[in-house]
Amino acid sequence: MRKILRVDMGKRECRFTDIPKEYERLGGRGLTSTLISLEVDPLCHPLGATNKLVIAPGILGGTLSPCSQRISVGAKSPLTGGVKEANSGGISGQKMGRMRLAAIVLEGKPKTDDLYVLVVTKDDARLEEAGDLKGKGNYHISEALREKYGSHVGIASIGPAGEKLLAAASVAFIDKDGVPCRHAARGGLGSVMGAKGIKAIVIDDAGTKKVVQAADQETFKKTVQEFIAVIKERPRVKNRLPIYGTAGLVAFSNEVNAFPTRNFTTGQFEEIEKIAGEHVGELIDERGGERGHTCYHGCIIGCSNVYMDKRGKHLTSSLEYETLGMLGANCAIGDVDTIALLDRLCDDYGVDTIEIGGAMGVAMEAGVLEFGDGERAVEILHEVAQGTHLGRIIGSGAAITGRVFGMTRVPTIKGQSFPAWDARSALATGVTFITSPQGADHTAGRLQGVLEFDRFEPGTIAPLSQGMQVSVCVQDTIGLCQFSDGTPESAVFLARLLSAYYGEAFTVEDFIKLGEKIFRTEVAFNRRAGISLKEDRLPEFMLKESLPPTNAMFTVDQEEIDSAFAHLREDNED
Numbered sequence: 292m293r294k295i296l297r298v299d300m301g302k303r304e305c306r307f308t309d310i311p312k313e314y315e316r317l318g319g320r321g322l323t324s325t326l327i328s329l330e331v332d333p334l335c336h337p338l339g340a341t342n343k344l345v346i347a348p349g350i351l352g353g354t355l356s357p358c359s360q361r362i363s364v365g366a367k368s369p370l371t372g373g374v375k376e377a378n379s380g381g382i383s384g385q386k387m388g389r390m391r392l393a394a395i396v397l398e399g400k401p402k403t404d405d406l407y408v409l410v411v412t413k414d415d416a417r418l419e420e421a422g423d424l425k426g427k428g429n430y431h432i433s434e435a436l437r438e439k440y441g442s443h444v445g446i447a448s449i450g451p452a453g454e455k456l457l458a459a460a461s462v463a464f465i466d467k468d469g470v471p472c473r474h475a476a477r478g479g480l481g482s483v484m485g486a487k488g489i490k491a492i493v494i495d496d497a498g499t500k501k502v503v504q505a506a507d508q509e510t511f512k513k514t515v516q517e518f519i520a521v522i523k524e525r526p527r528v529k530n531r532l533p534i535y536g537t538a539g540l541v542a543f544s545n546e547v548n549a550f551p552t553r554n555f556t557t558g559q560f561e562e563i564e565k566i567a568g569e570h571v572g573e574l575i576d577e578r579g580g581e582r583g584h585t586c587y588h589g590c591i592i593g594c595s596n597v598y599m600d601k602r603g604k605h606l607t608s609s610l611e612y613e614t615l616g617m618l619g620a621n622c623a624i625g626d627v628d629t630i631a632l633l634d635r636l637c638d639d640y641g642v643d644t645i646e647i648g649g650a651m652g653v654a655m656e657a658g659v660l661e662f663g664d665g666e667r668a669v670e671i672l673h674e675v676a677q678g679t680h681l682g683r684i685i686g687s688g689a690a691i692t693g694r695v696f697g698m699t700r701v702p703t704i705k706g707q708s709f710p711a712w713d714a715r716s717a718l719a720t721g722v723t724f725i726t727s728p729q730g731a732d733h734t735a736g737r738l739q740g741v742l743e744f745d746r747f748e749p750g751t752i753a754p755l756s757q758g759m760q761v762s763v764c765v766q767d768t769i770g771l772c773q774f775s776d777g778t779p780e781s782a783v784f785l786a787r788l789l790s791a792y793y794g795e796a797f798t799v800e801d802f803i804k805l806g807e808k809i810f811r812t813e814v815a816f817n818r819r820a821g822i823s824l825k826e827d828r829l830p831e832f833m834l835k836e837s838l839p840p841t842n843a844m845f846t847v848d849q850e851e852i853d854s855a856f857a858h859l860r861e862d863n864e865d
């Protein structure tokens with residue numbers, strides 16, 4: 292039976308329990324959101340003692356299932372004020388799966404500002420003083436802890452931003468090379484971990500079996516082989532992701548006028564070829580980096596990359612679409628090396644590149660720094676780690692930055708920055724940003740492909756978003772990387788995998804029911820937290836301004852959205 296590790300930071304006690312019945316069939320996002328919903332007061336302060344931080348691998352963590360080792364982090368979010376789940380790659384999900392550890396739950400609050408490292412092994416958990424890790428960045432922490440506990444361990448950590456309780460702080464996870472480049476970045480969950488007094492978690496799976504067995508392992512293995520063949524045939528897996536990574540979307544997004552530029556003023560960037568995936572790929576090859584990199588063993592796609600500086604020294608991994616968009620075009624920075632440096636600093640200091648890109652764009656429009664001033668952007672990022680007043684403002688995200696500088700053009704929904712897709716062109720993704728209980732979030736159900744950019748018949752866009760969001764709720768519960776999914780046959784394979792895993796029938800209908808239940812649970816928590824249906828809307832400027840150069844407008848009717856989501860929202864909406 293899987294276990295839950297509860298760590299009471301008030302008493303500094305670690306306690307393993309059997310997984311309770313209500314959480315038994317859950318993992319990843321399904322488990323984090325259900326636990327938050329059942330155990331956390333929706334009206335609590337996100338940084339207070341009664342909030343909980345939950346870290347959970349997916350249901351299939353540790354099994355042979357391809358691309359299924361992602362890890363979810365959940366809490367009441369300091370950024371949105373609602374329930375939050377942010378998930379990440381890296382090796383920790385697989386290790387927790389092998390340890391049959393369904394979740395680590397950080398509870399309470401330490402009485403002092405001491406910081407601790409939580410060390411979890413297969414049959415023990417203990418808190419050790421963080422000592423000289425205090426104030427250090429994620430790169431230093433991962434190196435020091437791997438040296439101390441062995442290069443086989445998984446590590447989750449926070450940088451200076453999490454210690455300073457900033458609302459854009461992330462939780463970093465190391466990848467298979469020990470680099471802290473994978474982040475549960477969205478929603479400020481790093482600050483919740485900081486408030487709990489945990490600087491890092493060491494996940495040591497020594498002594499566990501390498502592969503978690505399914506109830507019907509033979510059928511499971513057979514289905515896995517079929518699923519792998521299907522994934523490998525997908526056009527984006529064959530032609531794009533291992534070659535250009537997510538950066539391969541940059542030119543496409545720009546072409547369809549969806550690439551946020553200069554704080555969402557236009558949808559196309561004049562220096563696009565300088566930051567497009569093709570150019571990033573050339574620089575990677577020239578400097579001895581790596582394309583097609585995988586963030587954990589068991590990924591069969593390899594969307595990541597390793598990016599070197601001009602001298603051929605490691606600068607960052609992985610340089611992604613969202614970062615190139617939000618810290619690049621959105622800030623009018625057209626130099627890949629500067630964006631890669633900003634990415635490295637965000638990873639090291641432990642902040643979300645999307646939220647920081649959103650905040651910087653707003654600050655640039657406010658005149659705090661010039662659009663395109665990469666040098667000043669780097670300095671300000673250092674200030675985030677130092678905790679200067681300006682650093683704290685930017686490190687608190689786009690909404691706070693907008694308020695402090697009196698700006699009206701602030702690209703946020705439910706307090707969270709837009710990712711690098713402008714809703715005025717990316718319509719179905721825009722509906723996802725509006726309706727997701729997670730705030731504007733690129734992982735909540737982004738339409739992958741060109742579908743949404745062809746103008747559909749009225750009434751067809753919102754249902755696309757609704758179906759995708761429900762499906763993503765289940766993928767995040769399984770621990771599946773979204774790049775392996777996205778077509779109707781995936782649900783069929785996933786249902787077959789879960790049937791073999793549980794040893795009893797799990798149908799596509801069960802799959803949809805599970806996704807809908809998770810979505811409803813999150814919406815209901817948000818309502819109890821005071822987030823009303825009125826917050827399911829685009830920022831005013833996006834509704835009023837068209838998006839040059841195509842002058843796109845968000846054209847999905849409110850009625851269409853309400854009708855597609857009615858069954859997922861509570862009945863007593865105002």
Ligand code: SF4
Binds near residue numbers: 358380585593594773
């Ligand atoms: S496709 Fe990319 S994000 Fe997904 S598991 Fe592989 S490397 Fe990680």
